[in-house]
Amino acid sequence: MRRIALVSVAVTAVAGVAAYMGSASGQSNGDAAPIYGIKIPEGYRDWRLISVKQLTGKQLTGAGGELKQLRAQLGNDLAIKAFRDGTLPFPDGAIIAALHWNEASSDFDNQALAAGFPGLGLQSSFAGSAVNVQFMVKDSKKYAASGGWGFADFTNGKPGNEALHAKCFSCHQPAKDRDYVFTHYAPTP
Structure with missing residues (x-):
């Protein structure tokens, strides 16, 4: 009876480790982006803020x-940690999300x-409808051909097409001296 209990505990432990390893990889079970095979990392919305920016100009899609x-x-x-420490290149396993x-x-x-600040002409803006979410995943061996980074772009949870993903690395080339990362860390005051 004791042997059955030990086998049962061992099987449960192995199953638990396997489940943990799947979730610890940071990848969801959704569709993977073409070329790089990246999925939306679970829990990414709970990650810490690196920076914010505003982008204005002409539409990229020709719309x-x-x-x-x-x-x-x-x-x-x-x-x-890499941003805070100024570490370049970024370590393998670093992931940056752009919402x-x-x-x-x-x-x-x-x-x-x-009404509160008359005469100043203050205007407010906020995040409206979602456009997409992009990811950069650092793995210097797996993504050696693209500076050590894998790229992914998702709209409504679905990955963009291969043509879109084929442009990612060339777009990041100008930031080669910053390990292909455009974002600057914005520490709090």
Whole structure:
């Protein structure tokens, strides 16, 4: 009877380790992005903030109109430590997420700002509808041909096509001296 109990405990432990290893890899069970095979990492929305930025200009897709986006870059623990320590190149296992939203404004917020700070012309904007989320995953061996980084772009949880992903590394080439990372760490005051 004791032997059966020990075997049962051992089987349960092995199953638990296997389940943990699957979740510890940081990859979800969804679709993988082409070329690099990256999936959306579980829990990425709980990662720490690296930086925020506003992007304006012409639409990249040829749809016309003005591009007005708010973007936030988040990092897993390895990425955050590398940013804080100024470590280049980034260590294997570092992952950077870039969340993109269309910029929106609120008449209510703007009226409140005008009432609270008359004559200053303050305007407010916030993250509106989601555009996409992108990931950079550092693995110097697996992604040696692309500077040690794998790239992924997802819209509504689905990866973009191969043509989109084929452009990722060439777009990051200008940041070669920063290990292909455009984002600057924004420490808190």
